[in-house]
Amino acid sequence: MLTLSITWHMACHTNDIPADGGACALINGRQIAIFHFARRGEWYATDNQCPHRQQMALSRGMTGSHQGEPKVACPFHKKTFSLRTGQCLTDDEYQIRTYPVRVENDQVFVGIAE
Amino acid sequence: MKTQTQTRIVVVGNGMVGYKFCEKLLAKAQNKADFRITVFGEEPRAAYDRVHLSAFFAGKSADDLLLADADWYVAEGIELYLGDPVVNINRETKTVYSHHGIAVPYDYLILATGSAAFVPPIPGVEKDGVFVYRTIEDLELIQSYARTARKGAVLGGGLLGLEAAKALLDLGLDEAHVVEFAPRLMPRQIDDAGSAILQQQLSSLGLSIHLSKSTRQISGDATMDGIDFTDGSRLDVDMLIISAGIRPRDELAKRAGLDTHPRGGILVNDQLRTTDAAIFAIGECALVHNMIYGLVAPGYDMADVVASQLTGELKQFRPFDMSTKLKLIGVDVASFGDPFVAEPTCRTIIYDNKAKGIYKRVNLSPDGKELLGGILVGDAEQYNMLLQTCKNKTVLPPDPEDLILGSRGGEEAAGAGVLSLPDDALICSCEAVTKGMICQQVKEHGCTTVDGMKKANKACTGCGGCTPMVKDLIQGVMKEQGLYVRNTICEHFDFSRQELFDLVKINKLRTYGDVLNQFGHGDGCEVCKPLVASVLASLWNENILEQDRAPVQDSNDRYLANIQKGGTYSVVPRIPGGEITPEKLIVIGQVAQKYGLYTKITGGQRIDLFGAHVGDLPAIWEELIRAGFESGHAYGKALRTVKSCVGSTWCRFGVQDSVTFAIEVEERYKGLRAPHKLKSAVSGCIRECAEAQSKDFGIIATDKGWNLYVCGNGGSKPQHARLLATDVDKETCLRLIDRFLMFYIKTADPLTRTATWLNKLEGGMTYLKAVIVDDVLGIAADLEAGMQELVNNYRCEWKDVVETPELRKRFTHFVNQPDVKDPSIAFTPLRSQKRAQEWTI
Numbered sequence A: 001m002l003t004l005s006i007t008w009h010m011a012c013h014t015n016d017i018p019a020d021g022g023a024c025a026l027i028n029g030r031q032i033a034i035f036h037f038a039r040r041g042e043w044y045a046t047d048n049q050c051p052h053r054q055q056m057a058l059s060r061g062m063t064g065s066h067q068g069e070p071k072v073a074c075p076f077h078k079k080t081f082s083l084r085t086g087q088c089l090t091d092d093e094y095q096i097r098t099y100p101v102r103v104e105n106d107q108v109f110v111g112i113a114e
Numbered sequence B: 001m002k003t004q005t006q007t008r009i010v011v012v013g014n015g016m017v018g019y020k021f022c023e024k025l026l027a028k029a030q031n032k033a034d035f036r037i038t039v040f041g042e043e044p045r046a047a048y049d050r051v052h053l054s055a056f057f058a059g060k061s062a063d064d065l066l067l068a069d070a071d072w073y074v075a076e077g078i079e080l081y082l083g084d085p086v087v088n089i090n091r092e093t094k095t096v097y098s099h100h101g102i103a104v105p106y107d108y109l110i111l112a113t114g115s116a117a118f119v120p121p122i123p124g125v126e127k128d129g130v131f132v133y134r135t136i137e138d139l140e141l142i143q144s145y146a147r148t149a150r151k152g153a154v155l156g157g158g159l160l161g162l163e164a165a166k167a168l169l170d171l172g173l174d175e176a177h178v179v180e181f182a183p184r185l186m187p188r189q190i191d192d193a194g195s196a197i198l199q200q201q202l203s204s205l206g207l208s209i210h211l212s213k214s215t216r217q218i219s220g221d222a223t224m225d226g227i228d229f230t231d232g233s234r235l236d237v238d239m240l241i242i243s244a245g246i247r248p249r250d251e252l253a254k255r256a257g258l259d260t261h262p263r264g265g266i267l268v269n270d271q272l273r274t275t276d277a278a279i280f281a282i283g284e285c286a287l288v289h290n291m292i293y294g295l296v297a298p299g300y301d302m303a304d305v306v307a308s309q310l311t312g313e314l315k316q317f318r319p320f321d322m323s324t325k326l327k328l329i330g331v332d333v334a335s336f337g338d339p340f341v342a343e344p345t346c347r348t349i350i351y352d353n354k355a356k357g358i359y360k361r362v363n364l365s366p367d368g369k370e371l372l373g374g375i376l377v378g379d380a381e382q383y384n385m386l387l388q389t390c391k392n393k394t395v396l397p398p399d400p401e402d403l404i405l406g407s408r409g410g411e412e413a414a415g416a417g418v419l420s421l422p423d424d425a426l427i428c429s430c431e432a433v434t435k436g437m438i439c440q441q442v443k444e445h446g447c448t449t450v451d452g453m454k455k456a457n458k459a460c461t462g463c464g465g466c467t468p469m470v471k472d473l474i475q476g477v478m479k480e481q482g483l484y485v486r487n488t489i490c491e492h493f494d495f496s497r498q499e500l501f502d503l504v505k506i507n508k509l510r511t512y513g514d515v516l517n518q519f520g521h522g523d524g525c526e527v528c529k530p531l532v533a534s535v536l537a538s539l540w541n542e543n544i545l546e547q548d549r550a551p552v553q554d555s556n557d558r559y560l561a562n563i564q565k566g567g568t569y570s571v572v573p574r575i576p577g578g579e580i581t582p583e584k585l586i587v588i589g590q591v592a593q594k595y596g597l598y599t600k601i602t603g604g605q606r607i608d609l610f611g612a613h614v615g616d617l618p619a620i621w622e623e624l625i626r627a628g629f630e631s632g633h634a635y636g637k638a639l640r641t642v643k644s645c646v647g648s649t650w651c652r653f654g655v656q657d658s659v660t661f662a663i664e665v666e667e668r669y670k671g672l673r674a675p676h677k678l679k680s681a682v683s684g685c686i687r688e689c690a691e692a693q694s695k696d697f698g699i700i701a702t703d704k705g706w707n708l709y710v711c712g713n714g715g716s717k718p719q720h721a722r723l724l725a726t727d728v729d730k731e732t733c734l735r736l737i738d739r740f741l742m743f744y745i746k747t748a749d750p751l752t753r754t755a756t757w758l759n760k761l762e763g764g765m766t767y768l769k770a771v772i773v774d775d776v777l778g779i780a781a782d783l784e785a786g787m788q789e790l791v792n793n794y795r796c797e798w799k800d801v802v803e804t805p806e807l808r809k810r811f812t813h814f815v816n817q818p819d820v821k822d823p824s825i826a827f828t829p830l831r832s833q834k835r836a837q838e839w840t841i
């Protein structure tokens, strides 16, 4: 069995992410999209890159839900991805990475497995 | 493969009815292998939908029109020979011979040779520029000839002739004429009074009508150049479509010694047998009950009668209802039952409204209990209902005039509505689908869409005339069962856009959160968020990025710029009317140089700057705004450009100052958000250099004022705009545009351009005119006030962003490193500028 150690990186202040929207943070050279699902008090983080045409754009996508499942729609061709699992909901072929998020003292931390 | 038990069927003619016969026979056969079917078609392609032939001009391809593709014939085991007409029948040996020399024996022979356009023996019909309107090849010839023609005419003012004339207009000819021998249009369907109204309506569409004209000759050398009439008058036209009736294709039958009628048609009895018991004739080539049925529904019924007999069921062809509704032309015309019976054999009720262009006539039995027939011009909404009432001999309401006027006051007359029809009422006569069959599909198989119904029982797949009724039935049954679903937005809102629009307005809601909390559920999604954002913007015109509105905007609106390949953005400053000073041109050049942007003149008479980093957008706009530019809303479902032509200030032909007016129009509606983008143009004279007729609203100068056109579209499905008002002054013109735009904004479905909206609008252009020009709904003042409020609230949203630090802060790629640009963005050089890198896949 393989255990992964997760390192938590301070990404930004909670104010930096618009309520029910997202923004991108640069963490260790990696582009990570962070979403504040304010309606449900939830936070999510995923790759910023959309696997469809490799556009760095998911953080600018629109969030929402599909039968309760939180999701984000890529602004380019509207492929939607589950924020929980990263599975593309409109095209089985695609998948994005998701990362755990912790909020402490109005600061947003993203966990990255080393 | 042939075995003793197989019945050999040969079908001559792969038209609509010949095809339908094959389909029906195979459906009825206990075992498909009982029959071996061979089909000969003279045309180069397999059977296609001739009824919707004109759709070919509206962009449908020949393949789209096919009734079944080649695979279907293979799968069904049908041997199909195309482009190979049958030239001989040997009735002794029961064999047919094709043009290419193929000989095929038959047990039964089905003649489905249809008819050809009837071309009267007028001198000159052989000249170039003279066409008929029957096959895809005919339409291809017409289309290519029309490219260089300016004026066209149609000989014949019947159902088909009017359809062809409209096609000429749609092909872009400047003039389209209809020449009719009789003193009225559609002489077989409507009466003089109906024809007068129809004529008035067609003239407003741009058709010129000439009645009581008999043609002496078609003039010109090898190529026609006009028509001379026997009364000495003449019409100069470059092309002519002859639509003077049909001639049954009975030449093959005649050669085989079968009886035919002196005026054309293969004689058949009630069982559709010719004088040779092994040979049947069906469709437009068959003369039954002493007539040729020139419609597809009776042809399909004939196919059914013969297929039934061949599978052992006794069936006869009964006299068929010839009710018809004109499709396509933009004016409703319909007639049903016996349209012409007159007093004293019947009681006639007539509603004649010349101002609105509506004529309705119904003929009742003398005791007033039964509907015998009638005519509808200008408004045929009640056609299906009346037709059913007539066919089913439904007992009429006590005030039969309610039939055409609608019940006034009080409860809806008992017995009205599709659900009151008997179960065996024939709804789709092409496919013989009854009301009972449709209701059963809804109730027992949960089929709730027209598409589903098409698959289930083929309803609506023929002429399509029954579609509205099928929709009503589906909804009616669903309502009865408490299942009624509306055209709702998405899983988060159980309202249509129009309902939500009204709710937001009445409750004065201004944020997405409020709208979702009060009228929706769940968390929203990429469908309802931009829709609500657009409704809020159309109602209040407040900055779209303030309060909670930024994250619910479509991503282009959210960054007030169009995202492009590679993740950079484009910048399009507004250049009203396309007029720009040298100073401003210089600023655009300087900004582009400074921020490394690719520049291009757009198709909308302005300049697009591509390749901007998201973080540079506010600074770029700050410089543009300082020079006097404003947002061009190229990213929004909003007013884009108002194109102009140079007009009377410089052009020697201009009759009005189109540039000044275009600028005024653009300044008035800039920033206006709508269900889809809006484009406009103003031309200074009839030459139309600004292409106003391809715009959502377009204005063309006349000697006396301005003509206003609405609902045009470029894009993938181009559509010419329609004339709304003639020779109006500027104030009236703007007032009408105010009303038109607000009515569109209020009622259109999301992402529906004005052209599509009009195509779906019940009552079409006649209704739109009545609402906008005649104010029949009494809402004009409200619409105008609504628009004035939006105009008053306009602010350049980019200026707001540049001046508001909290909004400006959102324009960065990395929240934690605002000054770092997206390192993945890459460009490659292109003709002294640059371009975005190709997708990496």
Ligand code: SRM
Residues within 6 Å of the ligand: B562, B563, B564, B569, B570, B571, B572, B600, B601, B602, B603, B604, B605, B606, B607, B608, B634, B640, B641, B677, B679, B694, B695, B712, B713, B714, B715, B716, B717, B753
């Ligand atoms: C820049 C331009 C092409 C050019 O280089 O000339 C252009 C570029 C785009 N057009 Fe266009 N259209 C441009 C003139 C047109 C025209 C011609 C005109 O307006 O005179 C048409 C046909 C006329 C019409 O709309 O009726 C046109 C019909 C479309 C359509 C199809 C609309 C339809 O109803 O079918 C789309 C797609 C859409 O809007 O959904 C579209 C969409 C687009 C988008 C927004 C696609 C996108 O999301 O990236 C392009 C954005 C470019 C950008 O980043 O700024 N563009 N587009 C033109 C900008 C005009 C302007 O100054 O604003």
Ligand SMILES: Cc1cc2nc3c(=O)[nH]c(=O)nc-3n(C[C@H](O)[C@H](O)[C@H](O)COP(=O)(O)OP(=O)(O)OC[C@H]3O[C@@H](n4cnc5c(N)ncnc54)[C@H](O)[C@@H]3O)c2cc1C
Residues within 6 Å of the ligand: B012, B013, B014, B015, B016, B017, B018, B019, B040, B041, B042, B043, B050, B051, B052, B053, B054, B084, B085, B086, B087, B112, B113, B114, B115, B133, B134, B135, B160, B163, B249, B252, B282, B283, B284, B285, B293, B294, B295, B296, B297, B299, B327, B463
């Ligand atoms: C523009 C237009 C609009 C119309 N609109 C309507 C409408 O709105 N409603 C309506 O009910 N009807 C409408 N009609 C009429 C409808 O299309 C016809 O009633 C229907 O197509 C008749 O079918 P059919 O199979 O009998 O003839 P066709 O469809 O004409 O088919 C006959 C086929 O047989 C072929 N053929 C002839 N001789 C031979 C031979 N010897 N060997 C092999 N093949 C042969 C012909 O080439 C043709 O392909 C319209 C027709 C046109 C042209």
Ligand code: SF4
Residues within 6 Å of the ligand: none
């Ligand atoms: S035609 Fe297509 S490719 Fe060209 S600008 Fe318009 S949307 Fe883009």
Ligand code: FES
Residues within 6 Å of the ligand: A050, A051, A052, A053, A054, A055, A074, A075, A076, A077, A078, A079
């Ligand atoms: S790049 Fe994201 S959907 Fe195409």
